[in-house]
Amino acid sequence: MGCSDYIVRMQEPQRFMEAFETVVHKGNVRRSDRKIIFLPYDEEYNEEYDVDLPSLVFSMKGSAYVPNILMIENNNNNVSNVSECKIFDLITHQFVGPDEESHIPKYLDRWDSCSQEFENRANLFPNDMTNLYGKTLKVSCFTYKPYVLLDVDTAIEPKGRDGVEIRIVEELCRWMNCTVEIVREDVEQWGDIYPNETGGIGVLGSVVEDRADVAITALYSWYQEWRVMDFSVPFVRTAITCIAPAPRLLSSWEMPLMPFSWYMWAAVAFTYFYASIGILTAQGFATTSYPFLKSFGMMIGQSQYQNIASNSWKIRSVTGWLLIAGLILSSAYGAGLASTFTVPKYEPSIDTVQDIVDRDMEWGATHDAWIFSLTLSTEPLIKQLVNQFRIYSFDKLKEKSFTRSMAYSIEKLPAGNFAIGEYITQEAMLDMMLMLEDFYYEQCVVMMRKSSPYTEKVSQLVGRLHQSGLLLAWETQIALKHLNYKVQVEVRLSRSKNDVGTTKPLNFNNVVGVFIVYAIGLMVSTVTFVSELYVYHRGMTKRQFEFKYD
Template identity: 35%
Template sequence: MVSNLIVLLNAIVNQYFSNTRCLICVTDGNLLYDTKRTPILNLNSMDGNLNISDVLFRSFGCHDFIVQVRNPASTFEVLEKEILYNKERYNRRKYVFLQSSTETEVLLEIFNTSQINFVSDVIAITIDTRQSDNEIFTVWTHPYKGGRERNVPHIIEKWFSKNNSFMLGINLFPDKLRNQAGKTLRVATFQYEPYTIVEQLSSHEYKYMGSEMMTMHSFAMFYNMTVVPVVSNVEQWGEIYSNWTGNGVMGNLVEDRADIGAAALYTWENIYYYLDLSKPTVRTGITCLVPAPKPSNRWLTPLKAFAGATWFAVILVYVTGTITGYLSELVTSLTSRSLKGFATVFTTQKVITTVIKPFINQNVTRTEMLVGTLGKYVMGMVFVATTILVASYSSGLATIMTVPRYDNPVDTVEDFVRSGWKWGATQNAWITSIEKAQEKNYRKLVQRFRALSEEELRTLSLTGEFAFSLERLPHDNFAVGSYIKRDVIQNFHLMRQDFYWEQCVIMARKSSILLPLLDDFVLRVFEAGLISFWQNEAATSYMDHYIQKAVKYFLHHGSERGVVKLKMIHVQGAFGVLFVGNAMACVAFLVEIVAHRWRTKTVIK
């Protein structure tokens, strides 16, 4: 004969668990429940001592529980602890607790546990009257709302075995999350523009701004919750340790000091074991402000009017002209049948001097011209080529002298690795996404990163030998550390390429029942464009406009910009050429004097 409790349980399962993949039935061995509609996983537990990890958490999809044990409160705590420590998620779990041989008060102790604060769909069924012809069962639950009576159990329904019916016929698992009646939502965060801004106006009054802070605040308002900020400006993002403790935003979440949290938290693989991650709120690119490229060496300015290939062409034209001129002189001498004295040093010097003069804008006299018709053609071609080359060189030289030129800027990951610079910020969170990367460049990036205090970073910003991480956000906004001030921003250059990119998420307690609602809300506000609006609003109201504009302006950095007046530094290369030429002339003159005196003394002897 089927007991009345089984009949009641069948009615509940058929109505509320028809779409469940499977049920977990935990008993002391007194109840062997089975149903043809829903698979059942029966677990036998004596005195609440469960060892179910190897059986339960194998991706069976069993997320709902039926429990009838002598120690329901301790069993509930063990189940919640196992759920917390395992990878499988139970965000939509339901519990049905059945009275065993214990008193009603023992069963209702489940509503006094700390775990009840993290579960909304819990009912407890007690037996009020035991009669042969009619048993009356009472269904209890907790309000899961704000106020002093948030977890006080109350009766929501009665079931009578005489006619197998409920007294009221109401929903035993109402949606308690849609209106939480002012229930506290503890939000872990810190001041990080333009994501999260918490400004305390009085002891219990706050002003919220920022893309993620306004998302969490609006989420709380939509579901009638009261936001209580848990701010960790010192530890900031923080970290989580293997013993399920931590500090900062993530530490507050893993130790249940907060319900949800955000402040540019990324989709970190190692954190997923400890916390739940929402749908993405915004895409961010992690890049660097690097020391600005230094001006090119001005002494080499005359050489930079042409590229290397062009200089090679100029030299080739000169060598070709010299050889051709020499051959033309030879041909002319053969034609006139007068080779006497042709292959002299004087003739060679004449050809070299005659061909080079047009290259340096010097006149070629009649006596210096190559003789013969062939010589005239050769010099004509030299004049045409040098006219074009000299004009091109003059315009190119004027350009590079008035528009400043710089050494190759650091714009890519490869450039940064080659530069040898170190980079840093206030937390190691900046390298969490790439610390396990196997690529050579990324391993070097991780090795060169330094997590320093804001005071140390401020000091390094004055040296011009250190790079600083920042986030490249949509709509030309940048999350720049407060240690980058107006007096140093002109000394930096924004890299074109990101080190890597990430998706920002809101984190919650593992297997949080709020996550499905939070995911849906994030997608809705993102689709409406509200996240972008809140980000721009925070950037406009709280971030330094000069720094923001300067970062964008210095994407193509130079300490001098645009056309400038010529200064001594611009023409020092030309004077350098003049100085070198005069020095060589003086040396040649001295050599000639010495050689002349030596020859004179030899002749006298």
């Protein structure tokens, strides 16, 4: 339904308004300044037609959202007028002012067909949305800092509410002379729209079902919602990311393994077995010389007895290269181990979407609105990210924030602040860190019903606020006034926190890994020694038994 204006001539104009209301919701064309003119169906006044058409049409639901409706009626005097002149009354609806009076017909002017002039020369479309005379503007929202704050102490805010979007709405009504009425959706929060697009719950559903004129509270440019609602121009560009468990110092038992990477350890193991097999081959596969033990001893710099090299050039060449390799490896390992004790080593941090997917770490919030922008993606990485999203209650999220078991979605705002759920406390942030990569970014908008008369005015106001810089100023003011400043600082500085603390001498916890290796060596050697004694004594007993009976 792409026409901007309509001229209707029907015997039952109310049928047009019913069809108009249906097509407005099903079509994709949005116009907030449509004009509808109803012409009289009969040229002669039908005195038997006693229905009050203006009251009937103006009281319909669709008329409440079209400010510019003009109905032209035959004047009653046309019946007794013997001349050819016809007089027509021009009527509109009140629209502005108290809600109970908005549907009342309002006489505007009269037009004479003979003089071709208007009697009062009045404005035929007076409802231009510049002055609503206190008309109620129903705003659907819930508390979500810093966008919307309800139940604020009246000693701080006389109206008991504040927030960036609340200030936008208040400024809109100050400009248009309307009255703000809050429609609270604290339970369902953002809510959702039913699949048949005829209703919904929460903030979104309140506009679809016309329980509210305007919906706010961090609403993004979601495609599914655009199909059934009007969007204003964006007023905030926000980036969505997560705060994830911060990397901790590696356990001390891992320190002996830290000097080399896993690939380097694999190369060392290959060198050890290759050299051992080389010595074994050079000695004619004589296992009595213990080639594996000798290779291990040379690799760790252990001195060998004089016959190790023998007179064979094969054994001397293998031994020589192995001693050189052992010297290099021992020196490199010692330097790496010293560096490990000097510079603390941390677990790998969670910085990107790939990191959070690779670790299969769940992330979540109190509502699935955080993934509305991702659900239509066909990328495997994003689809896996969506699958890892979880919805928990406020108390459950607060409890899990101390378990290092999940990440929490937050918003980066233009003025450098963060929109963080209050289930994240300062104590929990001490063990969390802001991710480097953003999941996605979105444009925050104000949502209204399709072809809402408020759309154009809201967009004009947002443009002026951008031009003046007030949106950034409001964000900063509200952050300083209402947000938890300590949590904001913890998030902002989470990547620069120093967990090393003051310099202190090594203690047992720093070298427990070395002692673990030492303890394992003692146990293995003890078991081996006892096993050798057992095998030896068993062999001696067997030989003595055989000698006795021989």
